[in-house]
Amino acid sequence: MHRYRSHTCAALTTGDVGNPVRLSGWVHRIRDHGGLLFIDLRDHYGLTQCVVDPDSPAFAEVEKVRAEWVVRIDGEVKARTPETVNTNLPTGAIEVFIREIEVLGRSAELPMPVFGDQDYPEETRLKYRFLDLRRDGLHNRIVLRSKVIASIRRRMMDLGFMEYQTPILTASSPEGARDFLVPSRLHPGKFYALPQAPQQFKQLLMIAGFDRYFQIAQCFRDEDPRHDRSSEFTQLDIEMSFVEQQDVFDAVEPLLRGVFEEFGNGWRVTQKFPQIPYAEAIRKYGSDKPDLRNPIEMEAVTEHFSGSGFKVFAGQIANDPKVEVWAIPAPTGGSRAFCDRMNAWAQGEGQPGLGYIFFRDGEGAGPIAKNIGPERTEAIRTQLGLKDGDAVFFVCGLPQKFYKFAGEARTRAGTELNLLDVEQFAFCWIVDFPMFEWSEEEKRVDFSHNPFSMPQGGLEALETQDPLTINAFQYDAVCNGYELSSGAIRNHRPDIMRRAFEIAGYDMSTLEDKFGGMLRALQYGAPPHGGIAPGIDRIIMLLCHESNLREVTAFPMNQQGEDLLMGAPSSVSAKQLRELSIRIAVEKKD
Helix, strand or coil: CCCCCCCCCCCCCHHHCCCEEEEEEEEEEEEEECCEEEEEEECCCCEEEEEECCCCCCHHHHHHCCCCCEEEEEEEEEECCHHHCCCCCCCCCEEEEEEEEEEEECCCCCCCCCCCCCCCCHHHHHHCHHHHCCCHHHHHHHHHHHHHHHHHHHHHHHCCCEECCCCCCECCCCCCCCCCEEECCCCCCCEEECCCCCHHHHHHHHHCCCCEEEEEEEEECCCCCECCECCEEEEEEEEEECCCHHHHHHHHHHHHHHHHHHHCCCCEECCCCCEEEHHHHHHHHCCCCCCCCCCCCCEECHHHHCCCCCHHHHHHHHHCCCCEEEEEEECCCCCHHHHHHHHHHHHHCCCCCCEEEEEECCEEECHHHHHHHHHHHHHHHHHHCCCCCCEEEEEEECHHHHHHHHHHHHHHHHHHCCCCCCCEECEEEEECCECEEEECCCCEEEECCCCCECECCHHHHHHHCCHHHCEECEEEEEECCEEEEEEEEECCCHHHHHHHHHHCCCCHHHHHHHHHHHHHHHCCCCCCEEEECCEHHHHHHHHCCCCCHHHCCCCCCCCCCCECCCCECCCCCHHHHHHCCCCCCCCCCC
């Protein structure tokens, strides 16, 4: 028999009754039932109930063991009596009578419980992550992560993609988030950067003729960690040659749909992802990552307030033609109590309030309805398709300043009123992102998204259009309010790239310095190409119905970017710094 086990703790069935077996694992729980001692023995695969009575030579040793000790148990498989069968456990029809037990590893007093998945302080969970990972919920989520990645790899191969690796040590890029820098010992004063994404390398692979690339890529961004964003993350990096935007969609939709159908526990999955222009998403949902489970769609109702008796809005409209009033319908929200709660929430968000009308007895009620009169109130009700028992909220001002708040109000209303059709994964594509945006801080035009994207209209658009009216072939895949991936059809022509960077205020020396390798490659026959990069962590987070990436990552950092288990970031020795030609200059705090 094997030194440690003949079976795993999930393998035994009634077919093994009467056989000698050897199991190894962790003592999950110990129970004393009137002289009989029960051990629930746990390994990676599952649980087996083991039992010993006072007549067994192993009884005295079993009495000594404690939770989370690692033990080897030899015994005989017996059938449970009908009234003791545990139908919730794969091994619930049998138990192992212990003949011999060996302690393989003792455990000190536990700093946190392993049995059960009750809440526990995150600081303790991360410091003792190896214990946290023993708990069923987190353990199963990490196993699911492995299965999802294996499924993705298989699906990508079936779609004709091949996996290639790209460098981890590379050059710093001026675009995107801050880089993690790595000092070079051999080249004092110079630094590598950890990749924010394999963006340039995957494009270079296309230029090298590899046609369909993918990689399960580790990426790094020196950003402040959030519940849905991490400094280190994993993405499915994809690039394709000789494609247009729709070709990328046609390749990625079946992949995402298949993964969510395979692992989504029966939840509905969008079969054909709708394509929503960025500007439409902002106006309807107040977000470029809308949660389409929420049926609320916002509409402009400016005309109904222009020249009305509600002077707060009418005055703004008269003074600035760019001012708009947006309506946020709230089906079933037609009570003063709910409207007051929404108003109080808005004030808590730093807003002056949230005007509203609610409908009852065939007419509108509330201060706004009184001020604008029954005709305008009825026109709003008709436009929005509202009825008795419904409400509508309003925001007024310059849309670029209030759309995010309006979107949050839409989300709040839909959630509070239980309007979300929750048991589904609602996908969409957000398309037609602006190529450029106005930087108020720097008082100049800058890239709004990916500087390597192809502008719609090509060089002619860059030469003849107002930059702020140019859209790019950029797109996001969105699911249930989360951006799962960003992508683009790439700018494969050096003349278009030079002009785009010129518009964004970069001189040619900067372009040559930071993107010289890419620029050179484009001059030697670059194919039209495009790609996308779905986030593995967010896919797992959605499949597990979690809202925090740390719940689906084996060894995450905390919200301060610290690894409490390994003690990173950490100080290094003076010798190490000298070898790197680095001197630390820390600013003193007052």
